[in-house]
Amino acid sequence: MGTIGDVGEFGLIARLTRRLPPGPSVPLGPGDDAAVVAAPDGRVVATTDLLVEGRHFRRDWSGPYDIGRKAAAQNLADVVAMGARPTALLVGFAAPPSTDAEWAERLYDGLADECRAAGASVAGGDVVGAPEITLAVTALGDLGGGAPLTRSGARPGDVVAVRGRLGHAAAGLALLTAGLEGPAELIAAHRRPEPPYAAGGEARAHGATALLDVSDGLVQDLGHIAAASGVRIDIDSAAVPVPDVLGPDGLRHALTGGEDHAFAGSFPPDARLPATWRRIGVVAEGSGVHVDGREPPAGGWDHFRT
Structure with a gap:
C-alpha cells in the first residue's frame, strides 16, 4: 500500500474519507470546502484537544486503531459531560510522509468506530505533513433544548457520584512503563478508554447540579467543580x-489517575441515582477537595508539570 508520501495528499484524503460513513447529524460530510452539521437546538457545544506522539500516545504501545478510538473518546466525553449529545468530529491529522498509508487508514477506522459508539460521525478535517504524528480533534454536540451541565452548580448538601472506570488507564500506563504485559485488561484500558456515553443523559435526568469528564484524575478534576462552585468536596475513600x-x-x-474518561458530578441529596452511579462523597461549605477529611494525595495530569 506504501506510505502517505507515496499516496499523496489528495490520494490520502480520498482513502480516509471512504472510511467515514455519514451520520444523521451531518447532512454534508467530507469532500467539500466545509462540512454541514445539524444544530437543532440552535446552540453548538464545542471542544478540542491536541494529541502529540510521544506525549499522548506511543506507537510501540498502541496500534493506530486504538489511538483513533482514544482520540475520539476523549473529545466525545467532553461533549457528554456538558449534558449534550455528540454529533460530529473534525480531525486534523499531521504525520511524516514516511508513515504507512495503512496505519493512517486504521487510525481513521478507530475514529469512525468510536464516533459510531457515541452516535456521532467524523464530518471532515485536514491532513498535513509534519515531523511527528499529531492529531487535532474538535467535537461538536447538541444540547437538545436543555441547559448545559457546567462545573459551577454544585451546592453544599449535594452528593458526589461517579460513573465509569477509575484508575484503570493509569494502572495500565504504569505497567507499560515498567515493561510489563498484564493484567491485560489494564493495558487495554490505557490503550482504549470506554466512556459511558449514556452518563450525560442520566445525569441530566436525575437533576445533576454539576458534571465533568474525569480526564486528569478524580481529585484534580473534582477540584475544578469545587473551585467553580465555591464549595468543598469531601470524598470517602471507602466508597x-x-x-x-x-x-x-x-x-x-483511582484518585489521581486520568484518561479513563469516567464522569463525576454533584446531585441533590435526594436524587435516586441508577446503580451504575456510585456515591463517593458530599459537597460542603469551604474550598478544595478532601479525602477522608485530609488533604488529598498529590497527582493528576498537568501538561506543563515537569
Whole structure:
C-alpha cells in the first residue's frame, strides 16, 4: 500500500474519507470546502484537544486503531459531560510522509468506530505533513433544548457520584512503563478508554447540579467543580470503586489517575441515582477537595508539570 508520501495528499484524503460513513447529524460530510452539521437546538457545544506522539500516545504501545478510538473518546466525553449529545468530529491529522498509508487508514477506522459508539460521525478535517504524528480533534454536540451541565452548580448538601472506570488507564500506563504485559485488561484500558456515553443523559435526568469528564484524575478534576462552585468536596475513600485488578496502588490510581474518561458530578441529596452511579462523597461549605477529611494525595495530569 506504501506510505502517505507515496499516496499523496489528495490520494490520502480520498482513502480516509471512504472510511467515514455519514451520520444523521451531518447532512454534508467530507469532500467539500466545509462540512454541514445539524444544530437543532440552535446552540453548538464545542471542544478540542491536541494529541502529540510521544506525549499522548506511543506507537510501540498502541496500534493506530486504538489511538483513533482514544482520540475520539476523549473529545466525545467532553461533549457528554456538558449534558449534550455528540454529533460530529473534525480531525486534523499531521504525520511524516514516511508513515504507512495503512496505519493512517486504521487510525481513521478507530475514529469512525468510536464516533459510531457515541452516535456521532467524523464530518471532515485536514491532513498535513509534519515531523511527528499529531492529531487535532474538535467535537461538536447538541444540547437538545436543555441547559448545559457546567462545573459551577454544585451546592453544599449535594452528593458526589461517579460513573465509569477509575484508575484503570493509569494502572495500565504504569505497567507499560515498567515493561510489563498484564493484567491485560489494564493495558487495554490505557490503550482504549470506554466512556459511558449514556452518563450525560442520566445525569441530566436525575437533576445533576454539576458534571465533568474525569480526564486528569478524580481529585484534580473534582477540584475544578469545587473551585467553580465555591464549595468543598469531601470524598470517602471507602466508597471509591477500587477493583482488585488495580493492585496495591489501586486507591492511588483511582484518585489521581486520568484518561479513563469516567464522569463525576454533584446531585441533590435526594436524587435516586441508577446503580451504575456510585456515591463517593458530599459537597460542603469551604474550598478544595478532601479525602477522608485530609488533604488529598498529590497527582493528576498537568501538561506543563515537569
